[in-house]
Each structure stands twice: as structure tokens, then as C-alpha cells.
Amino acid sequence: MNEILGMVMDTKPDASLGELARTRNLPAVQFGGRYRLIDFPMSNMVLSGIKHVGVVIYSKYSTLLEHLGSGMPWGLDRKTDGLKLLPTASPGLFNSEMGYDLKDLSVNADMLKKARQQHVLLTGCGLIYRFDYRRMLESHLAMGADFTLLYKHEDYDEEYLANPERTQHLSYLSVGPGGRVSSVTAKPRPGGNNLFLEAVLVGKDLLIECMNLAMASGGSKDLMEIIGDNIRSLRVFGHSYEGYVARLNSIVNYYDCNMDLKSESVRNALFYENGPVFTRSIDRPPTKYYATADVKDSLVSTGCFIQGKVEGSVLSRNVYVGKDSFVKNCILLRRCRIEGNVHIENAILDSEVVISSGITLRIDSSGGRPIVVGKESRL
Numbered sequence: 314m315n316e317i318l319g320m321v322m323d324t325k326p327d328a329s330l331g332e333l334a335r336t337r338n339l340p341a342v343q344f345g346g347r348y349r350l351i352d353f354p355m356s357n358m359v360l361s362g363i364k365h366v367g368v369v370i371y372s373k374y375s376t377l378l379e380h381l382g383s384g385m386p387w388g389l390d391r392k393t394d395g396l397k398l399l400p401t402a403s404p405g406l407f408n409s410e411m412g413y414d415l416k417d418l419s420v421n422a423d424m425l426k427k428a429r430q431q432h433v434l435l436t437g438c439g440l441i442y443r444f445d446y447r448r449m450l451e452s453h454l455a456m457g458a459d460f461t462l463l464y465k466h467e468d469y470d471e472e473y474l475a476n477p478e479r480t481q482h483l484s485y486l487s488v489g490p491g492g493r494v495s496s497v498t499a500k501p502r503p504g505g506n507n508l509f510l511e512a513v514l515v516g517k518d519l520l521i522e523c524m525n526l527a528m529a530s531g532g533s534k535d536l537m538e539i540i541g542d543n544i545r546s547l548r549v550f551g552h553s554y555e556g557y558v559a560r561l562n563s564i565v566n567y568y569d570c571n572m573d574l575k576s577e578s579v580r581n582a583l584f585y586e587n588g589p590v591f592t593r594s595i596d597r598p599p600t601k602y603y604a605t606a607d608v609k610d611s612l613v614s615t616g617c618f619i620q621g622k623v624e625g626s627v628l629s630r631n632v633y634v635g636k637d638s639f640v641k642n643c644i645l646l647r648r649c650r651i652e653g654n655v656h657i658e659n660a661i662l663d664s665e666v667v668i669s670s671g672i673t674l675r676i677d678s679s680g681g682r683p684i685v686v687g688k689e690s691r692l
Contacts, residue, residue, distance in 0.1 A: 317450060318430040318517065319358040319366040321351060322413055322437060329439070329482050329562050332687045333663060334373070340438040341377040342561070343646050343664075345574050345583070346614040346629050349380055350561060352592045353441035353583075358434070359387045360588040361446040365394035365430060369417050371401050386591045397424060413513065413536035415527035418520070425521060433520050435536070437511035439482065442558045443587035446512070449552045452492075453514050458550045460519075460540055462486060462494060463512035465554045471503050478563035478682075484509040484537065486551055494549040497541050510554060513537075557582035568661060568683045571627045571644045575610055597630055605636050621651070635670070644683075663688040 323339055333342050340351035351368070358366055366389055370377065383389075384396030402416035413435055418425065425433070432453070434446055444463070453461040464486050473479055486507040487496040497509065513536065515523075520536075527534045534542075540549060557579055559570035573579045584590055597616030602608065607622040616631040621638035628634075629646045635653035643657050647664045651657065655668050658675030666686050668674065674692070676684050686692065 316430055317361075317363050317365075317432045317434050317446065317514075318425070318428045319354075319363045320418075320433055320435045321354050321366065321368045322417065322435060323369065323371050330567055331564050332685045333564070333567070333661070336373060336688050337376040338371050338373045339561075340368075341373075341380060342567075343629055344441070344559075344561070344567075345571065346612050346627055347595075348590060348592050349377075350438040350441060351377065351380070352590050353443070354436040354438060355387050355389075356588070356590045357442075357444055357446065358436075359389065359591065361444075363434065363446065364389070364391065365397075365428060367397040367399045367421065367424060369399045369401055369421075380593050382593065386593050388591075399424065415524045415534070415536055415539075418524050419528050422521070422524065425517060425524075428517065431517055433515055433517050435513040435515070439561050440508075440511050440558055441561065441583070442510065442554065442556055443583060443590075444512075444554055444556070445587065446514070449512070449514050452550070452552045456492065456550045457548060459515065459548045460494075461514040461550050461552050463510040463554055464488065464507040464551045465510060465556075465558055466505060467508050468505055469501055469503060474501060474503060476565065478565045479560075480562075482562045483560070488551040492550045492552070494544065494551050496544065497537060507551065508558065510558065556587075559583070564661070564685060565682055568644065572625070572642065574612055574627060575625060595630065603636075606634075621653070621655075629664075641675075660684040660686065662686045663690075665689045667691045 330339060330342055342350050344350055389396035399421045402420045449461055449463060480501050485498050485501050486494050486509050488507050489495050523536060523539050560566040599615060600613050600617040603620040606619040608619060609624045611623050611626045613628045614630045617628055619634045620636040621634045623634055624641045626640050626643045631648045632645045633650045634640055635651055637653050638651050638655040641658045644661045649662045650667045652668060652670040654670050656673045660674055661683050665688060669692060672692055674684060
């Protein structure tokens with residue numbers, strides 16, 4: 314599938330994940346124990362046969378650079394094509410109003426023009442799912458489309474929409490007969506909605522034309538705005554996806570989607586049914602469960618030491634849970650240390666957090682928002 318050049322961009326502000334993105338950019342945020350958000354679009358691309366992938370690197374990029382390396386985990390450490398780490402137009406800055414900031418493509422115009430691929434697939438990292446983009450290309454060519462947008466039909470009730478964090482920084486498509494897209498909006502409504510999955514397939518020449526148009530207007534328009542302004546004259550089509558989608562557009566959804574991984578059907582949908590999720594390999598010994606350990610309904614990564622009770626939680630690598638401690642419905646990122654006689658419930662602990670003996674940290678789960686403890690905090 315050498316016809317496609319893959320481009321991974323930040324399509325959501327880091328602030329959408331609050332404290333979790335304070336020291337890293339959004340693509341580098343951990344998910345599901347051993348993965349980072351960027352692993353999912355990268356894996357989708359390489360399993361679709363895409364061998365030329367560019368990643369636009371924004372602020373707070375050291376973690377992401379370390380994770381991506383030469384692209385070897387994804388088979389992108391190649392002499393021809395492979396992984397390209399690309400600069401942003403404004404290092405250290407991120408425009409939260411831009412979904413696909415064409416200024417970032419303009420500073421990498423030479424890479425686009427020299428690429429032998431004739432189509433470009435633009436994706437973000439804020440929505441993760443498993444999909445073979447070859448089906449999207451087939452639909453794109455069959456319809457003679459200018460743009461093809463991936464979407465999923467979902468039904469929302471008024472209770473779901475009452476919490477603005479559920480739908481912040483998301484877009485929705487109006488899709489008519491034959492799959493023609495008539496509008497793009499940021500406001501869902503009770504009932505049926507077509508959630509835009511942040512995957513855009515477009516011919517390279519047309520993308521460069523849009524990029525030049527944006528720069529001629531001062532660079533204030535992003536790609537989705539240009540599509541919206543010209544939707545009557547452009548052939549814009551939607552391609553429907555029906556699988557599981559994890560929305561990482563807010564702390565509330567990040568927590569819920571990690572908790573969803575306790576379901577075998579969700580784990581199969583994200584990690585197995587459409588091929589593996591490739592990630593950077595870190596060699597660690599198996600987790601050690603002491604005689605006093607009691608672990609139920611949880612995902613536990615390698616290198617952990619567990620002496621206490623863990624229930625309904627997701628633990629990243631090298632987490633320590635001390636004797637007589639109880640961790641329930643929590644997400645513990647790398648190298649967290651829970652001393653003895655601690656009770657934590659409905660919380661997200663960023664990397665290297667230490668909770669001292671005797672601490673109780675819990676919140677009523679009916680409140681909808683978990684407690685978040687920042688990286689390297691000591692309580």
C-alpha cells in the first residue's frame with residue numbers, strides 16, 4: 314500500500330488531559346498499562362501496509378522522541394521511506410483551535426512534495442481504535458472523493474451530553490445519502506450522531522493546494538475549516554467504522570476508557586482482533602505477587618511488586634503496592650509506589666507518585682471525575 318503517506322498530528326490541546334499532559338505531549342500519554350496513545354495510529358498504519366509515516370513533534374517532546382526512536386517497533390527503521398520526525402511551525406506552542414494546523418504541514422512541504430505516495434492520511438491520537446485503512450482507500454477511489462473522513466455512528470442521551478467533558482474537542486459529521494458529508498459541527502445532539510474519528514484521506518496535490526490556500530490567508534485556517542468552507546464544491550465522503558472507539562479527549566473519558574479494558578470484549582477489540590498494537594519494548598521481569606497479594610479484575614504490567622489488594626485497576630510497569638494497602642478502580646502509571654496500609658479509590662496516579670503509609674485517597678465514583686495526582690508527587 315505504497316500509495317499512502319501517513320501523517321500523525323496533535324489534533325487536541327494537551328490541556329484536554331490536564332495534569333497527565335503537563336510534562337509530556339498528548340501522543341506520549343500512557344494508556345492501558347504498557348502503551349502510549351501514538352502506538353494505536355502508528356500500528357493501524359503499518360498493519361495497513363503504510364511504510365512512510367511522518368510524526369509532527371510538538372512541545373514537551375522528550376518522552377515522545379525516546380518512545381519512537383528510529384521507529385523499529387513498527388518496522389519503520391528503513392532506508393527508503395520509514396519514520397520521519399517533523400518539526401512544528403511554532404515550537405513550544407500549540408493552537409488548541411486547530412484540528413489539522415496547515416502551518417505545520419507548510420514547514421514540511423519538501424517532505425510532502427518529494428514523497429512518492431499520491432495520497433496522504435492525516436490522523437490524530439485523541440481517539441484510538443483499530444482499523445485497516447486499505448478499506449478507506451478503496452472507498453475513496455471508488456467514490457472519486459476529494460476527501461474521505463472516517464466516522465462512527467453513536468447514540469447519546471441527554472444525561473451523557475450533560476457533562477461537557479464527554480464531548481469537548483470532538484467533531485461530528487452530517488452524512489447524507491451515498492455517504493456525502495454535508496457539514497462538520499462541534500455540537501452533538503440527543504440521539505444519533507456521527508463521531509468524526511480524526512482520520513482524513515486526501516490526494517497529496519489537493520492537500521498541498523489547501524496548504525497554500527491557508528498560508529495565503531495568514532495561516533489562520535486549519536484543514537477542517539477549509540473543508541467546511543468549501544463542502545458544497547468539494548466531494549467529501551464519510552467512511553463508516555463500527556468497532557470500539559476510546560475517546561481520550563478529557564480526564565473523565567480517559568479514566569472510563571482505561572476502566573473499559575477490564576472487559577474482555579474491549580481488550581480483544583483494541584489489542585487482538587485487528588492485529589497487535591506495536592510499542593517500544595522495555596524488558597522487565599514478571600510481576601511478583603506476594604503471599605499477601607489479592608488481585609481481582611485488573612490489568613497488571615510487568616515488573617510490579619504487589620503485597621496488598623488490587624481490584625478493578627490498571628497498573629503500568631514497575632508499580633509497587635505495599636502490604637495491607639487497597640487499590641480499587643485506579644490507574645497507576647509507571648513506577649508509582651504505594652506504601653503499606655494505604656487506601657486509594659477512583660484515582661489516576663501519574664508516573665513516580667509515592668503515597669506514604671496510612672494515607673486514604675478516594676472519591677465517590679458517582680461524581681464522574683476521578684482524583685488526579687501529578688507526576689512525581691509525594692503524599
